[in-house]
Amino acid sequence: MTTLLVLTNLPDRPAAEDLARALVEARLAACVNILPACHSIYRWQGVLETADEVPLWIKTTSERYPALQAAIRNRHPYALPEVIALPVVQGLPDYLAWVARETRIPD
Numbered sequence: 001m002t003t004l005l006v007l008t009n010l011p012d013r014p015a016a017e018d019l020a021r022a023l024v025e026a027r028l029a030a031c032v033n034i035l036p037a038c039h040s041i042y043r044w045q046g047v048l049e050t051a052d053e054v055p056l057w058i059k060t061t062s063e064r065y066p067a068l069q070a071a072i073r074n075r076h077p078y079a080l081p082e083v084i085a086l087p088v089v090q091g092l093p094d095y096l097a098w099v100a101r102e103t104r105i106p107d
Contacts, residue, residue, distance in 0.1 A: 002062040003088040003096045008072055008081055009040065009053035016054040019075050023058060028068040030102035033057040062087075064103045 006029075010016040013034070020032035035055040042049055060068050065085055072083050088096065 001100060003091065003099050004060050004062055004065055004085045005088055006056075006058040006060060006065070006068060006072075007084045007086070008056050008058070008076070009038075010056065011051065011053060011077060013037075013054055015077060016056055019072070020056060020058075022075060023068065023071060026067075026071065027103050027106065028064050028071055029058045029060045030099040031059045059099050061100055061103050064105075 008019075010019060016034045020029075020034055023029040023032055033056065035057065037052050037054050040051050040053050042051075058068065069083055069085075072081060
């Protein structure tokens with residue numbers, strides 16, 4: 001089982017907190033960091049856009065990723081949310097074990 005760092009952005013702080021809380025309560029994430037707002041510039045449907053967004057760093061496992069991705073898609077206000085999963089190739093073993101424990105599917 002691999003630990004993952006999943007990145008997404010929400011349009012505002014309340015939406016970010018709602019999603020973060022739902023993911024942790026459902027044990028899809030061990031921890032979600034809500035970062036300070038950032039300003040994004042991107043092309044959407046052929047038009048250059050800008051938006052203030054709130055980034056989330058979500059810690060989970062490869063085992064829980066499919067359900068996490070589905071939960072983000074279901075709760076996210078964007079038509080096409082950014083959901084990027086990066087494998088954690090090294091880390092404090094006790095921390096990585098904690099992520100695995102906190103995302104384990106309850107019996």
